[in-house]
Amino acid sequence: MSESASSTVPTLGAVAVACCSPLVSEPLSADEALRIAPVLKALAEPVRLRLLSLVASHADGEACVCDLQDAFELSQPTISHHLKVLHQVGLLDRSKRGVWVYYRVREDALADLGALLAVPAPVAAR
Amino acid sequence: MSESASSTVPTLGAVAVACCSPLVSEPLSADEALRIAPVLKALAEPVRLRLLSLVASHADGEACVCDLQDAFELSQPTISHHLKVLHQVGLLDRSKRGVWVYYRVREDALADLGALLAVPAPVAAR
DNA sequence: CTCAGACATAGGCACTCGTCAATGTTGACA
DNA sequence: TGTCAACATTGACGAGTGCCTATGTCTGAG
Numbered sequence: 001m002s003e004s005a006s007s008t009v010p011t012l013g014a015v016a017v018a019c020c021s022p023l024v025s026e027p028l029s030a031d032e033a034l035r036i037a038p039v040l041k042a043l044a045e046p047v048r049l050r051l052l053s054l055v056a057s058h059a060d061g062e063a064c065v066c067d068l069q070d071a072f073e074l075s076q077p078t079i080s081h082h083l084k085v086l087h088q089v090g091l092l093d094r095s096k097r098g099v100w101v102y103y104r105v106r107e108d109a110l111a112d113l114g115a116l117l118a119v120p121a122p123v124a125a126r
Numbered sequence: 127m128s129e130s131a132s133s134t135v136p137t138l139g140a141v142a143v144a145c146c147s148p149l150v151s152e153p154l155s156a157d158e159a160l161r162i163a164p165v166l167k168a169l170a171e172p173v174r175l176r177l178l179s180l181v182a183s184h185a186d187g188e189a190c191v192c193d194l195q196d197a198f199e200l201s202q203p204t205i206s207h208h209l210k211v212l213h214q215v216g217l218l219d220r221s222k223r224g225v226w227v228y229y230r231v232r233e234d235a236l237a238d239l240g241a242l243l244a245v246p247a248p249v250a251a252r
Numbered sequence: 253c254t255c256a257g258a259c260a261t262a263g264g265c266a267c268t269c270g271t272c273a274a275t276g277t278t279g280a281c282a
Numbered sequence: 283t284g285t286c287a288a289c290a291t292t293g294a295c296g297a298g299t300g301c302c303t304a305t306g307t308c309t310g311a312g
């Protein structure tokens with residue numbers, strides 16, 4: 001089963017990030033940077049950050065749009081737009097059940113991003 | 127109004143990120159999102175991603191602007207601008223020695239970002 | 253002191269992005 | 283069939299961003 005009917009489209013997906021060694025290990029190629037930047041750009045917005053966090057910490061790890069809208073003083077199309085952005089870069093999964101649409105965080109994609117930024121071994125200071 | 131020789135200037139710094147539990151653990155507050163987003167936004171640009179990666183993987187972990195410019199087909203002011211953005215959010219340290227300015231990755235700030243995106247325990251697939 | 257090199261700042265332009273109101277689409281139900 | 287509710291899409295507008303050229307500010311050499 002894996003995916004719902006509508007989200008079989010890869011968009012650009014987690015694959016975009018799961019490609020490179022950590023940022024600090026070796027110079028990123030121009031191509032790699034072009035693939036990774038959109039994913040970070042999707043995250044680099046206060047509303048989308050909160051949306052992703054809200055979805056992730058929701059019961060069962062998924063939330064429908066109606067649950068998310070109440071947390072913001074923004075119009076419904078705006079929330080819908082932000083969710084679309086997060087979905088397009090592969091950070092959010094989308095599944096429609098009846099009238100409701102449920103979003104779920106793709107933890108693998110998020111973990112890939114985290115690994116990219118993580119500092120390998122000798123961090124020393126802190 | 128140039129900053130002091132070393133980067134004692136707070137700008138907004140690594141502190142902005144080292145504040146919150148992982149994104150997926152509990153809902154991010156609006157304030158936290160507003161602090162974190164600019165740091166991610168600084169990274170969410172292909173040239174800046176490569177710049178940071180270049181600096182990090184350079185000998186001794188630091189690089190002067192002259193070394194970085196040659197890696198891009200961009201004007202010197204553009205590179206300078208991108209470095210400034212990375213420095214302002216606390217991802218890059220700046221130190222002037224003679225005529226040259228050396229940048230160094232703040233690994234603690236980067237690691238904090240990585241920790242924010244990391245998924246705590248049950249990652250499952252990969 | 254004068255000059256040249258390394259880097260930063262200023263200002264302008266084209267483009268992208270976040271937001272909204274209006275409208276479209278789809279599924280549940282009477 | 284008709285109607286309501288949940289989301290998505292469209293189109294427009296102001297604000298922000300990346301790039302450039304031109305100019306400014308240091309610092310070391312001569």
